[in-house]
Amino acid sequence: MQLLKDRILRDGQLFPGNILKVDSFLNHQVDVDLLCEIGKEFRRIYSDCEINKILTIEASGIGIACIAAQFFSCPVVFAKKSKSINISNDFYQSDVKSYTHGNINHVIVSKDFIGSGDKVLVIDDFLAHGCALRGLVDIITGAGAELVGCGIVIEKGFQHGGDELREKGIRVESLAIVESMNPKTGEIIFR
Amino acid sequence: MQLLKDRILRDGQLFPGNILKVDSFLNHQVDVDLLCEIGKEFRRIYSDCEINKILTIEASGIGIACIAAQFFSCPVVFAKKSKSINISNDFYQSDVKSYTHGNINHVIVSKDFIGSGDKVLVIDDFLAHGCALRGLVDIITGAGAELVGCGIVIEKGFQHGGDELREKGIRVESLAIVESMNPKTGEIIFR
Known part of the structure; x- marks a missing residue:
């Protein structure tokens, strides 16, 4: 998605440790017009x-x-992160390791809101090692729902989480895949 | 907002401890059509x-x-919760006590994304004791920005956080104010 790549090149900031900061438009301050174009693009990709x-x-x-979701006319369910293991039988649960923070989050979704018959699109801002996405995929599978695919805004291709999921036959569509980036020169190369 | 009140009466669930669960449409599963009407209503209230x-x-x-934000044509900034005190000088910070979880979150906003000249509307799903809202107000004041007002989806009127903020001269507009609720009978009375 060229609009997104241009924005990453213009406003993204690189830091040592493979950090790409896009918090001026995606994950701290949010450019809602850009999100609207992103939403339309996900809808185009998964139209049928x-x-x-x-x-x-x-x-x-x-x-x-x-x-x-406005373009799909469907509800959103957001999985919640919990520090403690949820012992209730009311939730689907998966453990997700965070490379950024070095901890494990227990990710939960109420059984009331996902189940067999659901055709689910997973959406997230970043895909790097793929831990969060695998957790959500586990929950969908555990619920007996159908995983249609994943829509990712920015994939860090060099961390291979996306490729591993694709090798398992999961449809992963990323609007921008960063193949390499160099915090010294500021260079970002897209796949 | 009648549409919202009707939805709370239909799908809200009451539990002991003043808990009103609206996670089927607002804060776990999200009815995006309802959110759209809520957004339009905030825009109507704060139109000028x-x-x-x-x-x-x-x-x-x-x-x-x-x-x-789509109806205001402006960006969103979301404050982040942090377990640890942020020692960086790059953030505005406020401490927010959670009555639900019994802990203190350090709430931070980058200085890049709020400052003098900004006219800010605070939006949140719930207002009860008002701790989160006071934290956000502190950050806006600390940044030298102008707090135009607050737009709240559901205010628990009987926990008085909203009234305390109004007494300080802060404009707080809540689309539904629950005056009382009874988990035994399931009765919800709006202000």
């Missing part, structure tokens, strides 16, 4: 898939998912 | 205020703020 639910994970996926 | 930024707090405020 009869998606009836969008699943994302708190926090920064929520805005993207809600704006996109 | 030249708002140029919407501030909310992760997680469940984000979807509401992003949908509403």
Whole structure:
């Protein structure tokens, strides 16, 4: 998606440790007009898939998912992160390791809001090692719902989470895939 | 807002401890059509205020703020919750006590995204004791920005956070104010 790539090149900031900061338009301050174009693009890509639910994970996926859901005319469910293991039988649960923070989050979705018969699109802002996405995929599978595919705004291709998911036969559509980036020169190369 | 009150009466669930669960349409599963009507209503209420930024707090405020921002044609900034005190000078910070979880969150907003000249509308899903809202107000004041007002989806009137803010001269507009609720009978009375 050229509009997005241009924006990353213009406003993205690189830092050591493979950090690409896009918090001026995506995950701290949010450019809602850009989100609208992103939502339309996800809709175009998944136009013939009869998606009836969008699943994302708190926090920064929520805005993207809600704006996109307007174009799918379907509800959003956002998975919640919990420090403690949820012993209730009312939730689907998956453990998600965070490379950024070095901890494990227990990710939960109420059984009331996902189940067999659901055709689910997963939306998230970033895909790097793929831990969060695998957690959401586990929850969808555990619920007996159908995973139609994933819509990612920015994929860090060099961290291979996306490729691993694709090798498993999961449809992963990323609007911008960063193949390499160099914090010294500021250079970002897209796949 | 009658549409919202009707929805709360239909789908809200009451539990002991003053808990009103609306997670089937507002803060776990999200009815984006309803959010759209909520966004239009905030716009109607604050139509002549030249708002140029919407501030909310992760997680469940984000979807509401992003949908509403479409009607204000302005960006959203969402404050982040942090377990640790942020020692960086790059952030405005405020401490927010959570009555629900019994802990203190350090709430931060980058200095890049709020400052003097900004006319800010605060949007959040719930207002009870008002701790989160006071934190956001502190950040706006600390940034030298102008707080135009607050737009709240559901205010628990009997917990008085809203009234305390109004007594300080802050404009707080809540689309539904629950005056009392009874988990035994399921009765909800709006102000």
